[in-house]
Amino acid sequence: MNPPRVPVKYLVIALSMRIFGALAGSEPVWFSDLLNYIENNNESYRQVIIITCKNPGIPFENPWIRAILHAAMSTYPTIRINVDLSSDIEEEWSSHRTDSTATLFIFVDDRKKTRSIVPRRIISIMKKLSLSKKLVKYLVTFLSSTQTQNFDHLLRYAWRLQMMDLVILEVVSCRRDPLTILKRCVEDISPVIHHFNPFVGSIIRKTYHPGIEWFPDIMKDMHGYPLKIGIIHQPPFSDVSWDENWNYKSGSGWDITTMEILAEEMNFTLNILPRLLTFDEIVKDNSSRGLFDLLRTDKIDILASASPHFTEDMEENLFRSESLFREELCALVPLEKTTRIPFPAAIVEGIIMTIGIVVVFWGSAWLFQLPKSWSIFKTFRVLFAIPVHSNYSDFKMSQRLVVLILMIISLFYTANFYASLMKLSTEVDGEVEYGSFDELDRSGLDLKISTYLMNKTFGNVSESDGAMMNLKSRAVVTNAIWECPAEAERFRNVGCLMNQIEAKWFTTATYRRGQPTLKLSKVCFWKDSYAFLVRAGSPYRRRIDRLLNVLIEAGLKVMLYRNSTFSKLLKRDQEDELLEELDVPPEGVLREQLTDVLLFGFTTATVTFIGEFLWYRGGKILKKNK
Incomplete structure (x- = not known):
């Protein structure tokens, strides 16, 4: 019996050279x-973020754009964002702000129909996602029919x-080729590249040509x-210095010099x-929060003030x-420690000396038979430099000598006694050193600190x-930390928390008679980097950072010590001029002036007394000779 016939299956292959031509x-x-x-450019970028407004899985119509996206995804870590404009975009993608720096x-x-509102919203999203990134470039591609x-x-x-x-x-x-069943990309029109140069205020349009610069360096000339x-x-x-309306009048210093270098470059x-x-x-919140709120606005581009981190917030x-x-x-402290005491020994010694001097001169007044008008109360008044109205014409030479000695003693005694009253609650213990927070605490110093650094410290x-x-x-807290060293020097119960550069500068600036009055202690609270502050998302930041790196390598920190303002402080022979610049009052000005007046007065009185003595003595000798 013959087996049943199995039908033969044929494989038919049809080739269409026209279609392959379209694909090739x-x-x-x-x-x-x-x-x-x-x-x-894998050395420049660390990440690619692709943003579209389409649903996931729908391919792009242009195969070249699709190939570019695939190449980017295969070269870099890539985040693909298909934006749903009806959702809270900022909240949904905020985690991608800090995942890469470039x-x-x-x-x-x-x-098919491009509306301006959608691209504007996408551009806003890209800006928000790029705030924490230092190197950012944006490629916006529009596929249009014309x-x-x-x-x-x-x-x-x-x-x-x-x-x-x-x-x-x-x-x-x-566009679709009517002779085929597939789409064919007809390259009869070159793409156009658009970008904006804000420094000259012009829109630049260039039809693509080989070797074109995709992202021109606009920052090289502002x-x-x-x-x-x-x-x-x-x-x-x-x-x-500011004028009466708080507008900038003049300025100098390291911060301003650095900004002038950046402006020139x-x-x-x-x-x-x-x-x-x-x-x-700043008026609403005079803290780091208020400062950052200002830097989020368009009122400021750069704050040229070297500042550490104010917070621990990323x-x-x-x-x-x-x-x-x-x-x-660190803590800048007075070189000599002062201790608060309720009843200093100088007062006790002064009282004992006063009683002793009065007793001695009361005895002298009795011994030399001073007039009855010269009472013990007049001795007190002369001793304490209180004016006394007396007629000395009838005084004998010995009596006048007693009064003169009392006046000379008063010259030195009153200066020391009144000075001890002015320093009633303090006593100098000599040079000190603080090596720990406990020792600094036991010193009793009141510490002044910048408002912005209080919470950090x-x-x-x-x-x-x-x-x-x-x-x-x-x-x-204070907004004028530079005034603190003058207070620490004057009152000796104040310390200043400032960085070492500032502290060393003020230590040199507060020399008195060849010796410093302040010293930098070994007690330090934290160590941090100092930087300028820029507007959030500033486009100038990368260029500025690049130039600052060059300056740092060239010795930017050393420039501070070569600054003209600082150099003048190193010239000890110009102390008076420097004190006037720093608004630091010299120590004990009023006391020194009063002492000079007293010294002049007593010197004049002594010379007059000696002249009077010689005149009358010579007169008596002449009378005897006659």
Whole structure:
């Protein structure tokens, strides 16, 4: 029996050379150029964030754009964000602000009808996601059926958000070839690149050509563009004077010199702002929070004041430039310790000496038979430099000599006695050294500290740490920490918390008669880097940091000691001029002036007495000879 026949199956292969020709179209030059830029900049970027407004899984119509995105995802760690504009975008993607320091943002819009509101919202999202990133570039791609060449409003809106390296790539979408069943990308129109130069106020449009610069370096020349600079009077870093309306009048110092160097290198103009205390944000909250609120506005671009971290919040890094130097916050204290005592020994000694002197001169008055009008009360008054009305013409020579000796003793005695009364509650113990917080606490010094550094220094003190709690309770905040050394020098019961550069500067500035009156103790609270503060998301930050790095390598910290203001303080022979500059009053001015007056008066009285003595003595001798 023959087996049943199995039907033969045929495999038919149909080839369409027209279709393969459509698929095998050569890559456009702009695609190869952009792909090469993305793949060969892995040293600059650490991350790519791709943002679209489409639902996940829907492919892009343009295969070249799709290939570019795939290449970016295969080269860098990539975050793909398909934005749902109806949700809270800022809250949903806020975690991506601090995941990388250098990011390339790519936004693709391939909707048939482009509306301006959607790209503006996406650009706002990109700006918010880039606030904590130092190196950021934005590539915005529009796939349109025809070239519009009208993105002025979008570019100017981006600049209002301080977005610098934003480039719009306008690509004509693929159009369907009616002779095939597939889409074919017809390369008859080159893409157009749009970007904005805010320093000359012009929109730049360039049709792609081989070798074009995708992200031109606009920051290399700012064409004198004005930057709003805030400065603080804080010797030795800056010495600033204001007019009656708190507008900038003149200034010098390390901070200002550094900004002048940056302005020259970047070719921008310094627009020095009025005193910061006049801004509403500072008036409402005169702390680091108020300062950061000001830096979030468009009222200021750079705060040229070397400052440490004010808080431990990571968000503070948004406002900080490259580190300028690293210093410790230490205690600047009086060189000689003063102890508070309720009843000093000088008073006791003075009372005993007063009684002894009065008794001696009361006995002398009785011995030399002074007139009855010369009572013990007059002895008291002369001894304490209180004027006495007496007729000395009838006094004998011995009687006048007693009064003269009493007046000479009064010259030295009253100065010391009254000075001891002025220093009733203090006693000098000599030079001291504080090596721990406990010793600094036992010193009883009242510590002055900058308002912005109070919370950083004492905000996290444990209640079990008795010494630190005591120091915190005695700490006094001030907006003028540079005035503290003069108070510490004068009263000797005040200490100043400042970094070592400031402390060494004021130690040198407060020399008296060749000797310092203040010293930097070994008690330090923390060590931190100091930097300028910039506006949040500032486009100038990267360029400024690059120049600061060059200056730091060239010895930026040493420049402080070569600064003209600081150098003058090293000239000891110009002490009077320096004290006038620093507004530090010399020690004991009134007492020295009164002593000079008394010395002149007593010297004149002594010379008069000797002359009178010689005159009358000579007269008696002449009478005897006659």
